Each structure stands twice: as C-alpha cells, then as structure tokens.
Amino acid sequence: MNDELSDFKVTNKETFIEFIDLLREDLITNPETWENRTLKDFLEAFTTFTEDIQGYYDNNRIKINADEANWKTFADIFKGATMYK
Numbered sequence: 001m002n003d004e005l006s007d008f009k010v011t012n013k014e015t016f017i018e019f020i021d022l023l024r025e026d027l028i029t030n031p032e033t034w035e036n037r038t039l040k041d042f043l044e045a046f047t048t049f050t051e052d053i054q055g056y057y058d059n060n061r062i063k064i065n066a067d068e069a070n071w072k073t074f075a076d077i078f079k080g081a082t083m084y085k
Contacts, residue, residue: 049080
C-alpha cells in the first residue's frame, strides 16, 4: 500500500469515496503489495478484520469504538483486508 493511501484521512462520505478510488488504483498499480488480490481472499480477510478491528484500535491506542460505525472505521476495514490473513 502506498504512503498516500496509508496516510489518507477519511472523515465523511466524500473522503470515503476518494479513499475507495485510491484503494482501487493501488491494487492496479501495486498488486504485489496486496496479500489478498482475489475477491474471494479479500472478502474473507474483510470479514476477519471486521471481527478483529477493535483489537487493532486498542493495540494502537486509537480511541475508536468499532461498534459505532463511522466512515473512518469502514476505511480501516478496507485497508486491513488488503493484508490481513
């Protein structure tokens, strides 16, 4: 995942849409950096990372309650699914 995508701040629906476009472009230009390149693998990781995201936040001392959906959490799940096994 490129630095622009890693550092991109998602705060609302519009920035989430921009983020998804950047994510798609990253897959096209940097597929070797993605652990989960097929839709099957990506969706499996998406599910697993969604289950575990609160632990990610807690371990990184990010004060987000994953039970309260927001655009940043959605973006974090998508990012996590690119590399989570």
